[in-house]
Amino acid sequence: RIVVVGSLNADLTIYCERLPLPGETVHGKGFAVNPGGKSANQAVAASLLGGNVSLVGAVGVDANGDMLLSSAAGAGVDISGVRTSPTEATGVAVIAVDSDGENNIIISAGANGTLSPADVAVEAEAFDGAAVVCLCLEVSLDTVEAAARAGHDAGATVLLNLSPYAEIPQQLADLTDVLLVNAHEASLFLGSAEIPGSDADVRDWEAVRLRFAEWGLQRVLVTLGAHGSVVLDSLAPSGQQLVRVAPVKVKAVDTTGAGDAFTGAVAARLSAGAPLAGAAAFASVAAALATTRKGTQAAYPQVADVERVLAA
Ligand code: ADP
Numbered sequence: 001r002i003v004v005v006g007s008l009n010a011d012l013t014i015y016c017e018r019l020p021l022p023g024e025t026v027h028g029k030g031f032a033v034n035p036g037g038k039s040a041n042q043a044v045a046a047s048l049l050g051g052n053v054s055l056v057g058a059v060g061v062d063a064n065g066d067m068l069l070s071s072a073a074g075a076g077v078d079i080s081g082v083r084t085s086p087t088e089a090t091g092v093a094v095i096a097v098d099s100d101g102e103n104n105i106i107i108s109a110g111a112n113g114t115l116s117p118a119d120v121a122v123e124a125e126a127f128d129g130a131a132v133v134c135l136c137l138e139v140s141l142d143t144v145e146a147a148a149r150a151g152h153d154a155g156a157t158v159l160l161n162l163s164p165y166a167e168i169p170q171q172l173a174d175l176t177d178v179l180l181v182n183a184h185e186a187s188l189f190l191g192s193a194e195i196p197g198s199d200a201d202v203r204d205w206e207a208v209r210l211r212f213a214e215w216g217l218q219r220v221l222v223t224l225g226a227h228g229s230v231v232l233d234s235l236a237p238s239g240q241q242l243v244r245v246a247p248v249k250v251k252a253v254d255t256t257g258a259g260d261a262f263t264g265a266v267a268a269r270l271s272a273g274a275p276l277a278g279a280a281a282f283a284s285v286a287a288a289l290a291t292t293r294k295g296t297q298a299a300y301p302q303v304a305d306v307e308r309v310l311a312a
Helices: 038-048 063-074 110-114 117-122 141-153 170-175 183-189 202-214 258-271 276-290 303-311
Strands: 002-005 009-016 028-036 053-060 078-085 091-097 103-108 132-135 157-161 178-182 219-223 229-233 242-245
Touching: 002 038, 002 141, 002 258, 009 063, 028 038, 028 063, 038 053, 038 063, 038 132, 038 258, 053 063, 053 110, 053 117, 063 078, 078 110, 091 110, 117 141, 132 141, 132 258, 141 157, 141 170, 157 258, 178 183, 178 258, 183 219, 202 219, 202 229, 202 242, 219 258, 219 276, 229 276, 242 276, 258 276, 276 303
Parallel strands: 002 053, 002 132, 009 091, 053 078, 132 157, 157 178, 178 219
Antiparallel strands: 009 028, 091 103, 219 229, 229 242
């Protein structure tokens, strides 16, 4: 089983020609309300890709909360660990997407801000026998750390998506088995601009692998948007510690939630026993397919869609 602990947000998306500059007003070309939130997205992606997923989180008592619960349940996610907050509204994300599929996002945490270590304790049973615990940083660090510890103690692989970026304490790094970052988050984490360019040789990532290893982060996936991803695995035999995962060529329409599709796909494959590089290759296809349709959860592929691309 995969336990996903974290956020659920209603995505309020406006499609526009180009993103507004500070102080500027632009005209949109359409508006949509969709289920989102990094953890809900990751849970849905993992479930559609064959994972047995339980989601732990919080929503408000409102229409957005109902929408989120029915979308997750409709994708096969066990939502019994999502509680309702009597006081806070469901979290929302206000998203602008331009004609290149680039986005800008503002989040109001709402009920997500009430998720606490006590919620993790209440759901202790869900962690029993879990293969993967999947976490991101849209809920409090205390909650993330409690979930990471519960996963670690249960013998699960703790997968941490360091997004949206925040500094993390060493204890959380110590509880993390696989760190997943995009290139921007990687450079924020390492406190420098030492991330190689997107077309760099894979050997140029050796210094980055060593920097993460200094934190005790031995297995790291770095996503590079349309350029694919890189696997930094200090636990692999020497010569196999750096793996470049080639990009999958698609016409991107909306990259919102591509990273979440990637994370959910990695969780699904790791829970099925796949090696890290294999999980990343599968996730690369799943995330690329997710960018070819508008929206997040509704755009996510099923296993058969990914297998069709892998077989071609
Ligand atoms: P985030 O969405 O977190 O910013 P990225 O932009 O790195 O993360 O995208 C995550 C993954 O989604 C990439 O590693 C890649 O597999 C896939 N992806 C994103 N954009 C594209 C694209 N334009 N074409 C193909 N794959 C993409």
